[in-house]
Amino acid sequence: MVRSDIIRGHLDSIILRLISEKDRYGYEISQEISLRTNNRFQIKEATLYAIFQRLEKREIIEAYYGDITHGGKRKYYRITPLGRAYLTELVREWTEVKEIIDLFMEGLE
Amino acid sequence: MVRSDIIRGHLDSIILRLISEKDRYGYEISQEISLRTNNRFQIKEATLYAIFQRLEKREIIEAYYGDITHGGKRKYYRITPLGRAYLTELVREWTEVKEIIDLFMEGLE
DNA sequence: TTTATTACTTTGACAGGCAGAGTAATGTTT
DNA sequence: AAACATTACTCTGCCTGTCAAAGTAATAAA
Numbered sequence: 001m002v003r004s005d006i007i008r009g010h011l012d013s014i015i016l017r018l019i020s021e022k023d024r025y026g027y028e029i030s031q032e033i034s035l036r037t038n039n040r041f042q043i044k045e046a047t048l049y050a051i052f053q054r055l056e057k058r059e060i061i062e063a064y065y066g067d068i069t070h071g072g073k074r075k076y077y078r079i080t081p082l083g084r085a086y087l088t089e090l091v092r093e094w095t096e097v098k099e100i101i102d103l104f105m106e107g108l109e
Numbered sequence: 110m111v112r113s114d115i116i117r118g119h120l121d122s123i124i125l126r127l128i129s130e131k132d133r134y135g136y137e138i139s140q141e142i143s144l145r146t147n148n149r150f151q152i153k154e155a156t157l158y159a160i161f162q163r164l165e166k167r168e169i170i171e172a173y174y175g176d177i178t179h180g181g182k183r184k185y186y187r188i189t190p191l192g193r194a195y196l197t198e199l200v201r202e203w204t205e206v207k208e209i210i211d212l213f214m215e216g217l218e
Numbered sequence: 219t220t221t222a223t224t225a226c227t228t229t230g231a232c233a234g235g236c237a238g239a240g241t242a243a244t245g246t247t248t
Numbered sequence: 249a250a251a252c253a254t255t256a257c258t259c260t261g262c263c264t265g266t267c268a269a270a271g272t273a274a275t276a277a278a
Contacts, residue, residue: 071255180224
């Protein structure tokens with residue numbers, strides 16, 4: 001399991017990417033992350049919902065309530081055009097960050 | 110210039126890597142980072158010295174004063190055996206984090 | 219002698235992430 | 249029907265890493 005303070009700062013990217021594929025609700029995203037990473041990383045609930053609030057306030061995502069529920073009521077999020085642009089920028093940034101950190105980390109494995 | 114909150118958590122790695130090459134002092138590390146990244150990333154002084162304190166307390170690095178100065182007196186740091194082990198672990202972690210984030214970021218560039 | 223550069227330190231604040239506790243609706247067991 | 253498990257979201261208060269800002273001090277250059 002990866003320490004979360006090392007993945008910190010990239011959670012916006014991960015969540016936004018998942019929402020960009022299709023509208024999703026919180027619990028679903030949480031499960032999807034565990035699934036795709038094969039449980040190597042799990043997002044904490046408190047963190048996830050804090051990110052939703054942040055992104056919604058910045059108009060990067062927007063919320064609506066779904067009707068199909070299975071327990072608590074689902075709050076779906078969709079990405080806005082602004083969010084798409086932001087995600088593109090995040091992907092570019094990730095490429096650059098990888099390059100930079102690799103500059104220091106390579107040749108040691 | 111890369112935002113520092115996206116590189117956050119990897120600064121220990123970068124600094125430790127530089128110290129592992131040879132004993133270094135703060136100002137030197139700061140310059141070296143700017144140089145190697147071609148100014149795409151610069152570490153802030155306050156951050157750098159805070160990291161030194163943290164790593165020294167954890168006995169990952171240790172300090173001594175050098176005699177050759179050129180302005181303020183230089184405080185050199187060397188990596189300890191514990192530090193070497195920690196660095197190895199950090200490199201392994203970095204490989205894993207890259208894999209995980211790439212899981213979400215790929216196919217969008 | 220004034221200014222620039224080198225070099226380190228400290229304080230206080232901010233932001234992201236999280237533990238823990240809580241609310242509520244639905245499905246499953248007994 | 250009662251009890252329990254699961255789904256699903258919210259809120260509060262804390263911790264930690266980073267940083268702006270301000271300060272100290274020594275050497276080199278103008």
